[in-house]
Amino acid sequence: MLLAATPALPLDEAGKYVAAAYIVFVLLLLIYVGLMAAKLARISRDLEELADLAESRAEPAPAREEVRA
Amino acid sequence: MNLSLRVLAFATAALIGVGFALVFFYVPNEADQGFIQKIFYLHVPLAIIALGGFIVGGIHAIRHLRSGDPVHDARSYVSIHTSVIFGVAVLITGAIWAKASWGRWWVWDEPTLVSFLIVFLLYATYYPLRYAIPDRERQARYASVFAITAGAFVPLNFMAVRAAQSLVHPRTFATADGGLTGEMWLTFLVCFAGMAALWWLLVRFELTAKRTSGQVSRLRRALDADPSLPGTGVAARIAPGTSR
Numbered sequence: 001m002l003l004a005a006t007p008a009l010p011l012d013e014a015g016k017y018v019a020a021a022y023i024v025f026v027l028l029l030l031i032y033v034g035l036m037a038a039k040l041a042r043i044s045r046d047l048e049e050l051a052d053l054a055e056s057r058a059e060p061a062p063a064r065e066e067v068r069a
Numbered sequence: 070m071n072l073s074l075r076v077l078a079f080a081t082a083a084l085i086g087v088g089f090a091l092v093f094f095y096v097p098n099e100a101d102q103g104f105i106q107k108i109f110y111l112h113v114p115l116a117i118i119a120l121g122g123f124i125v126g127g128i129h130a131i132r133h134l135r136s137g138d139p140v141h142d143a144r145s146y147v148s149i150h151t152s153v154i155f156g157v158a159v160l161i162t163g164a165i166w167a168k169a170s171w172g173r174w175w176v177w178d179e180p181t182l183v184s185f186l187i188v189f190l191l192y193a194t195y196y197p198l199r200y201a202i203p204d205r206e207r208q209a210r211y212a213s214v215f216a217i218t219a220g221a222f223v224p225l226n227f228m229a230v231r232a233a234q235s236l237v238h239p240r241t242f243a244t245a246d247g248g249l250t251g252e253m254w255l256t257f258l259v260c261f262a263g264m265a266a267l268w269w270l271l272v273r274f275e276l277t278a279k280r281t282s283g284q285v286s287r288l289r290r291a292l293d294a295d296p297s298l299p300g301t302g303v304a305a306r307i308a309p310g311t312s313r
Binding site for chain 2: 015025039053054
């Protein structure tokens with residue numbers, strides 16, 4: 001088997017590849033978390049706007065007119 | 070973030086942290102490959118979880134077709150979506166390991182590599198298939214049929230690969246003469262549990278985000294439908310072109 005015949009890489013060379021593999025994993029995770037954070041921020045903004053609107057509707061009509069103006 | 074999601078997040082971080090600590094400070098280097106074999110504890114759990122996730126997506130799709138409940142469709146979609154992300158990590162870490170071990174980023178005549186790529190590309194077509202259908206109900210139904218068919222293909226593909234003669238890719242778990250030592254097994258199992266917890270966490274996280282987004286849309290529609298303020302256009306102001 002080719003794998004068995006392949007000698008182990010010296011640590012200084014193997015370390016680069018191992019570090020690269022683990023860094024790729026962490027980077028992918030960070031990208032995913034970043035995208036999810038952006039999505040949650042958008043939901044939060046939408047909710048805030050809806051809450052403002054709901055509150056403005058709950059106010060008496062003249063006050064609401066002022067807010068809308 | 071609700072309590073169970075928070076507990077799951079802490080458990081995931083702990084498992085992955087302990088797993089990686091075992092990889093670098095506890096488990097000995099493998100005799101043939103030396104230090105480069107440390108990628109095994111990342112690459113293999115990711116691959117198993119990705120393939121398992123595709124099957125989970127298929128199971129949720131069956132439940133969706135049986136019940137018509139859109140929750141199962143969402144679970145199927147998110148399971149597949151998360152597994153595709155894991156699949157990207159598998160392909161990249163596998164290519165790095167291949168380059169270090171075999172001197173090449175990819176080996177086209179190796180059944181394990183090519184079969185995983187085929188499965189990955191198959192699932193990459195899930196997105197265009199799903200979003201090419203404008204009607205939500207039909208979209209969910211067709212996506213479920215795809216998820217079941219592709220999900221059934223995953224174990225078949227796995228068995229075919231195991232039956233095939235491998236050229237260079239190792240068969241770590243099925244070698245009669247050894248395989249992993251006790252320390253390696255322990256490290257592998259902790260890393261595997263960590264990756265499984267991560268997959269579950271990401272699925273739960275995305276489902277929660279989807280559910281919250283759906284509730285915001287419902288609220289927006291309810292406010293838009295309020296007859297006391299005709300033509301306020303809440304939806305149009307918040308998300309132009311996406312409402313109604």
